[in-house]
Amino acid sequence: xxxxxxxxxxxxxxxxxxxxxxxxxxxxxxxxxxxxxxxxxxxxxxxxxxxxxxxxxxxxxxxxxxxxxxxxxxxxxxxxxxxxxxxxxxxxxxxxxxxxxxxxxxxxxxxxxxxxxxxxxxxxxxxxxxxxxxxxxxxxxxxxxxxxxxxxxxxxxxxxxxxxxxxxxxxxxxxxxxxxxxxxxxxxxxxxxxxxxxxxxxxxxxxxxxxxxxxxxxxxxxxxxxxxxxxxxxxxxxxxxxxxxxxxxxxxxxxxxxxxxxxxxxxxxxxxxxxxxxxxxxxxxxxxxxxxxxxxxxxxxxxxxxxxxxxxxxxxxxxxxxxxxxxxxxxxxxxxxxxxxxxxxxxxxxxxxxxxxxxxxxxxxxxxxxxxxxxxxxxxxxxxxxxxxxxxxxxxxxxxxxxxxxxxxxxxxxxxxxxxxxxxxxxxxxxxxxxxxxxxxxxxxxxxxxxxxxxxxxxxxxxxxxxxxxxxxxxxxxxxxxxxxxxxxxxxxxxxxxxxxxxxxxxxxxxx
Numbered sequence: 199x200x201x202x203x204x205x206x207x208x209x210x211x212x213x214x215x216x217x218x219x220x221x222x223x224x225x226x227x228x229x230x231x232x233x234x235x236x237x238x239x240x241x242x243x244x245x246x247x248x249x250x251x252x253x254x255x256x257x258x259x260x261x262x263x264x265x266x267x268x269x270x271x272x273x274x275x276x277x278x279x280x281x282x283x284x285x286x287x288x289x290x291x292x293x294x295x296x297x298x299x300x301x302x303x304x305x306x307x308x309x310x311x312x313x314x315x316x317x318x319x320x321x322x323x324x325x326x327x328x329x330x331x332x333x334x335x336x337x338x339x340x341x342x343x344x345x346x347x348x349x350x351x352x353x354x355x356x357x358x359x360x361x362x363x364x365x366x367x368x369x370x371x372x373x374x375x376x377x378x379x380x381x382x383x384x385x386x387x388x389x390x391x392x393x394x395x396x397x398x399x400x401x402x403x404x405x406x407x408x409x410x411x412x413x414x415x416x417x418x419x420x421x422x423x424x425x426x427x428x429x430x431x432x433x434x435x436x437x438x439x440x441x442x443x444x445x446x447x448x449x450x451x452x453x454x455x456x457x458x459x460x461x462x463x464x465x466x467x468x469x470x471x472x473x474x475x476x477x478x479x480x481x482x483x484x485x486x487x488x489x490x491x492x493x494x495x496x497x498x499x500x501x502x503x504x505x506x507x508x509x510x511x512x513x514x515x516x517x518x519x520x521x522x523x524x525x526x527x528x529x530x531x532x533x534x535x536x537x538x539x540x541x542x543x544x545x546x547x548x549x550x551x552x553x554x555x556x557x558x559x560x561x562x563x564x565x566x567x568x569x570x571x572x573x574x575x576x577x578x579x580x581x582x583x584x585x586x587x588x589x590x591x592x593x594x595x596x597x598x599x600x601x602x603x604x605x606x607x608x609x610x611x612x613x614x615x616x617x618x619x620x621x622x623x624x625x626x627x628x629x630x631x632x633x634x635x636x637x638x639x640x641x642x643x644x645x646x647x648x649x650x651x652x653x654x655x656x657x658x659x660x661x662x663x664x665x666x667x668x669x670x671x672x673x674x675x676x677x678x679x680x681x682x683x684x685x686x687x688x689x690x691x692x693x694x695x696x697x698x699x700x701x702x703x704x705x706x707x708x709x710x
Contacts, residue, residue, distance in 0.1 A: 201456055204391040206402060206449040208328050211384030212321045212340045213445055215273075218380050219317045220347025221280060221310065221373040222250040223556075226534035227352055227549040231366040235291050240535065240666070242300065244659035247531040249304045251651035253311025257641035258503075260316040264637045269320050270385040276316025277381040283310025284374035291367055310373070311648075317377060318344075319637050320388060322624065326633060327390045332399055333633075334625045338564025339403075339410060341624065345556035345617045349417050350438055351376075352550050357435035402448050403568060413441040414558050421550035500632035506639055511630055514699040516646050518580070519623060521692030522587045524650035525685055526616030529594075530556075531651065532658060532678075533609065539662070539677040542602050551606065552613035559617025563625070579626045580703060584696030586615040586622075587689050594686035600675055630703070654685065 225247060233243045263272050283306045289295045290303070298306075321340060329336035351372055359368040420434050506512050529536075530552055537545045566577060593611040596604050627640045658681040666672035 201452070202402075203449050203452040203456060204387070205328055206452055207387045208324055208389065208391055209336060209340065209406075210445045210449060211388040212325055213343050214380050214384055214442065215317055215321055215377070215388065216340050216343040217346055217350055217442055218376040219314055219321075220344045221284065221351075221377065222314060223345075223348040223530065223553065224351040224369055224373070224549065225250060225531060227348065227355075227546055228366040228369040229534040230538055230545070231363065232291075235363075235366060236300075236303070238300070240662050240672075241656070241659045243535070244532070244655045245304065246307050247528075248648065248651045248655055249307035250311040251527070251531075251648040253308045253313070254315055254641070254647050255645050256312050257315030257319070257644065258638050260312075260319040261637035261639075261641045263316070264319050264323050269324060269389050272316055273320045273381050273385055273388060276313045276320070277378040278313075279316065280310050280313035280377045281374050283307065283313060284370050288367060288370040288374055291370065313377070315641060315644075317381070319641065322640070323637055324388050324390065326628075326636065329399070332403065332568075333628075334567045335403060335564045337624050338560065338567060338621045339406060341621050342410065342414075342557050342560035342564065342617070345558075345560045345613075345620075346413070346417060346553055348553035349421065349550045349557070350442075352546055352553070353420075353431070353435045353438050356431040356546065402452075405448055406445060407565060407568070409441070409444045409447070410561060413438075413444070414554065414561060416441055417550075417554040417557060421547060421554050500634045501630075501639070502635050503638050503642055506631050506635075506642070511699060511702055512643075514695055514702070515580075515626065515630065516643065518583060518587075518692050518696045518699060519619070519643060520646040520650045521688045521695070522583060522590065523616050523619040523623065524647050525654060525688060525692075526590060526612050526619070527647060528651055528654040528658070529612055529685065530609075530616065531655065535662070536678055537605065539672050539674065540600075540602070540605060541673065542605060548606065548609055552609045555610045555613035556617035559614035559619075560621040562618055563621045567625075578700050578704065579622050579629065580696050580700035582622055583619050583626070584693045584700065586618050587693040587696060590615040591686045591689035591693065594682045594689060597682045598675075598679060657681070657684075 229243060229247070232238075232246075233240075238246075260272065260276065263275070267275075286295065286298070286306050287303060287310075290298045322337060325336045325340055326333045351369060354372060355365055355368045359365055416437060420429060420437070501509070533548055533552065534545050537543075537548055542548070563582070570577070589611055593608040593615075596608045596611075623643065624640065627643055628636055631639045658678065661681055662672050662677050665674070665676045
């Protein structure tokens with residue numbers, strides 16, 4: 199059995215990977231510049247946003263690869279795909295390559311979007327393997343950092359780029375290099391460390407939550423206009439990097455703890471713990487029973503992908519996700535154009551705000567799992583998703599108000615709810631369909647993201663073009679008014695579907 203140092207070090211590595219893996223989330227921050235550089239229409243720009251999500255249609259390949267290849271190789275394959283997808287686009291807009299057509303850019307964006315699935319798959323698999331008794335908490339905590347990706351990239355671009363024309367180039371360069379560099383650094387640690395049953399992890403998770411919450415508070419505060427205007431961009435970048443390094447304190451503390459254990463203490467532990475283990479096995483008691491959390495809803499079935507597709511619960515879950523998290527992601531993908539159409543110049547601050555609140559949204563479910571883990575009462579995940587979709591619907595209707603304050607409030611609410619649903623979905627997939635085939639099953643579930651991105655995004659782009667002038671540019675509230683009404687109504691419908699799924703799961707659990 200490996201030491202806790204390696205166990206916590208793998209978690210820190212996953213946090214770093216997730217922090218740089220949300221490369222598609224910063225698209226709104228440079229979409230307007232990219233539109234100008236490549237002389238694209240709004241529909242073509244929306245198709246690129248869809249292309250990034252379309253890479254998830256092929257995410258099941260990463261799940262299959264994780265079953266047969268070493269995880270470090272899966273990780274490097276994913277980061278290399280991102281290097282090719284974003285790197286070639288960077289070379290094109292910097293005039294290093296002159297022969298790329300729009301179709302080439304589209305396919306490269308699909309490739310870059312697919313790279314996210316490979317890194318995500320490794321992160322999920324390693325977290326579930328290394329923290330078997332706390333997988334829901336660990337997955338939620340690490341996933342929350344992906345919600346911070348847009349904030350991290352925006353801070354770095356602001357620190358080193360002053361010209362608006364160069365922003366798109368800077369984002370593409372960082373998107374291509376950052377995941378690869380971090381993957382190379384953490385590859386030796388992001389693996390199954392054979393921990394057996396996780397024990398005595400409470401103190402470590404409490405410290406990790408404190409660090410994570412502090413990171414989120416810093417991200418939110420530094421995104422506020424009154425603060426960001428006074429804080430030098432370089433200082434802001436240094437601050438966020440210090441917070442990303444802070445989780446290293448936990449494996450370092452574990453290493454020091456192991457180092458200072460003397461030989462006599464180790465002998466004492468072995469004699470008592472191992473002896474107690476033998477006695478309890480002889481009496482018919484399994485050690486693992488001590489670590490079964492009273493309130494945890496266990497996995498009821500292990501279901502393969504073909505059987506999953508035949509289940510009513512899968513399709514309910516699929517459409518709940520489609521009208522919830524996917525719809526929120528489509529809104530965030532179009533945030534740059536939405537802000538521009540309303541005459542709001544603070545696109546970067548909006549992206550940072552949505553990223554920071556999305557970070558907290560992803561974190562809250564794991565906090566609830568952690569603090570409710572010892573109680574007999576566990577909150578239903580479909581019910582949670584339904585409860586989150588209701589305020590999302592309200593946020594879309596609030597966008598019908600012309601004030602910029604409404605735009606900021608709605609963006610924050612949609613960011614929080616989208617992040618929370620994304621985090622909860624990982625545990626929901628394992629609860630509905632098991633952990634054995636999770637790497638493939640969850641990639642099939644999130645395949646609804648490109649479908650929703652195309653349907654919702656393309657229809658929004660068509661309405662935008664219809665309201666626009668001759669050059670295809672639209673200004674005013676009418677550009678997205680009908681879109682917001684439709685999206686709000688879909689959220690309300692998704693809330694109803696989530697409650698139906700909750701009722702079906704409750705009935706299933708009561709019979710088993």
